[in-house]
Amino acid sequence: MDFKEMQEAYAKEPRPILIDMYTSWCGWCKVMDKKTYTNENVVAYINKKFYAVKFNAESKATLSFLGKDYAYNKKEKIHELAKKLAGYELGFPSTILLSKPEAPPAVISGYMIPSEMEAPLKYFGSNANEKQSFIEFEKALKKEW
Helix, strand or coil: CCHHHHHHHHHHCCCCEEEEEECCCCHHHHHHHHHCCCCHHHHHHHHHHCEEEEEECCCCCCEEECCEEECEECCCCEEHHHHHHHCCCCCCCEEEEECCCCCCCEEEECCCCHHHHHHHHHHHHCCHHHCCCHHHHHHHCCCCC
16 A cells, blocks of 8 residues: 555545565565565455555655655655654654654564564554553553463
């Protein structure tokens, strides 16, 4: 799913958003694709609860998000939308979670195995982020993955 498809789907049926931000040269991004994003628990939960966008942070394409166009910054060699979403947390891979498109992003920088993905995915996927802190949620979570 790309940003345009995600925004269209969100308009019809709101769900949290997961953005898998990567670069073509990132070795850990490739490992995460092979080991984490193929795990059946991770895939099933993301497909059920999120709109997922795979985003190359060095893409040359102009992308529209929340009514604004973002382009590749040649000088900085990074897409403007990557900077907007991740701020100073630019590392790869980055998993960016949004409760809604205009919400402040929760940026998780670095490689995660499936068991490390469970708590943040369920925190946003169950809308617990609107009711309690992540620390409280994680303490109470009975991990299944």
